Amino acid sequence: MHSLRFFVIIVLLCSGSQAIAQFKHIKKTFLVEDHTLNIKNEGFESPETCYFGGGDGYITGKKGDGGTPPYALVWTDGVGNVIANDVEEIYNLVAGDYTLTVTDNAGCSKAQTYSVGYNCPYTCSGSILTENIVDTGCGVNSGSFDASFTGVGPYLYTLTRGNKYTDTETTVTSGSFSGSSVNNTFSGLISGSYYLTLYDQGTLCSHYASVEIASTDFRFLTGLHAVNSSNCVFPDGKVTFDINDVTFPHNFEIKWRIQGGSETTFTTTSTAVSLDNLNTGYYYVQVTDIDNPSCIIAESISVGTNANLSVVVDNITSVTSCSSPNGAASITVSGGSGNYAYFWNGPGSPDPVGEDISNLKAGFYSLFVLDNSSGCTNFSSVNSVTIPNATVEPGVTIIKSNNTSCSGLFNGFIQLTPTSATPGPFQIYWYDDANNLINNGPILNFINGGSYGYSVRDLSTGCVRERIFSGLIDITDASTPAVTLSGVETSQTSCSAPPNGAIDITVTTGSSYSVSWTSNVGFTSTSEDISFLQNGIYTVDVAVACSGANTPPTITSTAVPGTYTFNEVIVDNTISITDPDNTDLSSATVIISSGHQPLEDVLGIVNQNGITGSFDGPSGVLTLSGTSSVANYQTAMRSVAYYNIAGNKSQGVRTFSCTVFDGSGNSNTSTNTINVINQPPVLSPITSNALHVKDDLFINNGITISDADNTFLVSASVSITGGLQTAEDRLLFTDQVGVSGSYDTSTGILSLTGASSIPNYQTALRSVTYKNLIPASSSTVTRTIKILVQGVYNTSNASTTNIIFNQVPSVSVTSYKANSGEILVIPISSVISDPENNLDLTTLQIHSARGAATSVMASNISVDYSTVAEFEGTDQLSITGCDMGGKCTAGSLSIEVFGELMVYNGISPNGDGLNEYFRIQSLPSESRVEIFNRWGDKVFDMSGYDNNDHLKRFEGRNDSGKELGSGTYFYRIHIRDGRELKGYLQLRR
Incomplete structure (x- = not known):
């Protein structure tokens, strides 16, 4: 008799404000087995063989089972002929199908067919006889031998010649023989080793022989x-x-x-x-x-060798991790050449390699060491190691409370606290007695009587304590009224309708109850005892009326999710508690039911009105205890506050589950959430500017980092987000304590990594410098550099530095006026402009096209025209100069020089060096001079007349270069400002 049993107790709750009848439910499952007629197979079928000429197959161990004994057995062959009666074994069978029909005393019948196969595995006895071996000379194919064999036939044969040096074989001849006997001479053979294979197709056997044909010389x-x-x-x-x-x-x-x-x-x-x-x-x-x-x-x-390698085991490391194997072994091999190959074999795959092996599972490892030079091995030395398993499953401390509530919410309770050599964290799951996952976390509450399994995983080691199939925690249903349920199944034995299975149950309780049956075969009933059942699984649900039922308290809330940053936060200040049949409550709990961080989260209240609070950090449970009024408990529950004590608090949502207890039953559960915010780091200044001249430049050596709730950072980045020039821009950094950096030239990003303190990261960021590889010819586009730091959870604001590049100075294109013979002073600022105002005055070079003396004094340029005799006209002043960053400029400006115009109206071009040309003092440039003879004929015409250029002045020759005679001539001078001078010119030779 077999049955499957498990208990599930559920509750029908009240509807509205008026209490109705309440019940607790007990379920139990029964198995009605199939004990109708069956053929029991306790033997086997043996195939027909060819050992004794066939017909030696047999079937054994087939008989009736179930139903109503005794049994009648009938054997038939494949065509329906009866070959035996009332025997469980039949013999002398040829290959084929055989059917056994069993009929019990009630007239039920069942038939089953068995197959007898055919198998003829000959023992392959017998050997090839080789004789009359004839040797031959070297290179002469006169060798031969005779071969004979008697079997079944026909035969296939192959003759090969072996090469003992290359360890290979070459086929000499192959073919077939008919008949049951072989008698053949193999001739025309050269000396060597021959191998004959003879395959008997009648017996499926192969036979072998070898022959040595020696060389006669x-x-x-x-x-x-x-x-x-x-x-x-x-x-x-x-x-x-x-x-x-x-x-x-x-x-x-x-x-x-x-x-x-x-x-x-x-x-x-x-x-x-x-x-x-x-x-x-x-x-x-x-x-x-x-x-x-x-x-x-x-x-x-x-x-062979008479020596062996020596192996010494230096160290064995036990496996301590359940998640990733961490066993290890180290050995030392001596006594050989030092050129060794190591071959390990043990649990896991692939096999480890090398002298020292690690990441091993626990277990036995065999070792083979080969000296690659000498061929020696460790055959007679250490050839194995055993890696011990030192993993330890987590221990637990269990606190439990039985269920005393018949209806409403159950009040059974289990609290599990892991105990381990490691601090965890731990992952905890709960299972019912049918192995279904029902909850997680350290607390399993509001449970009825039953058996509960659990698993505890130490996430730091991967080790698991699992009690799912055995070692369960039992919670007793101590509620009233007490109920026991038992039953007896009767198996089905009838092969005809109606079925005759049955179940008789006994319910023992002091209260009224009702019964409801269901099954996997569609059967339902409300009778206590059921009959005429076919085989199947049947479940009874007994609903027992609770006696003196208590109406549990009710807790409601209108709270909205909260946020925690620094100061304590009330979990739920909207809680309302009602209890229709109790004026006082005895206890309450507030549980951090998800997201709990045991080393950070704290719940607390101010003790009041006989209510005291006790918080258990590892489980996240705040227990309020002490008998007090419903109103007082409502006030106390509204004052429960959450606080985080960690310097680096874990960001995330915490869920809080609130329940009150009136001494007989727990209330429903009210939940609220608080989102714990880990404040991001803060950088300052937010923006700044820096001027790059030519040397390496600190990006921001005054940057500060602050973080209200973290003491360390995990990474940072310094990025050129604007104006990046990959061929010239570099960000430089010197590794600091716990902080290392790498720069990507293609993206312009300097990445800093490593968990380190905020002061270390601040020092690191202050040390970052910008370098330009070609400062003299760099792009002057402004570079925008953004700094970010990454905390455990959040990224900081951005601190941006704009690097402004040194611009090229420029020379203003303007003109000045001066009088002949005077010193002109020009302010440098009116001539050269520099955006960064870092002009290097020592680099200024000034040059006058007319040869005037120039100098730079203080912040002025001086041009001295007293050094240029009688000059009047336009002078070009060329200027070059550089700034402190090596950026240079060049330009020019014009200076109009004015003087008193004086015409010397007599010349004597006779070579004595006096009055050799027509001199016009202070003649403006680009003036035109015409000279006419006394008859009014023009003899000389020159635009751009120049006293200092003999090609552009009048020296007593006409335009064709012919000397003019002494006499009186008439001149006319056209000045570019429109003036015109006329007069007489005396020429004497």
């Missing part, structure tokens, strides 16, 4: 012998052999190699050969007669 290696190496550092293994050669002279080529290694070749005239200083390994040797290259002998042999 170069037969084989004799005395082939290996000597083990005696150590692993300087291998001294040896292979010796004699060459059986009946021909002369003796000239041999010896090739040898270790398996997987390179080949060595040498020649010798001796028939006795020794290969010395060999490592441990498998060797291949080939001897060729140089005088007759078709004569080749090959053999293979193994060289």
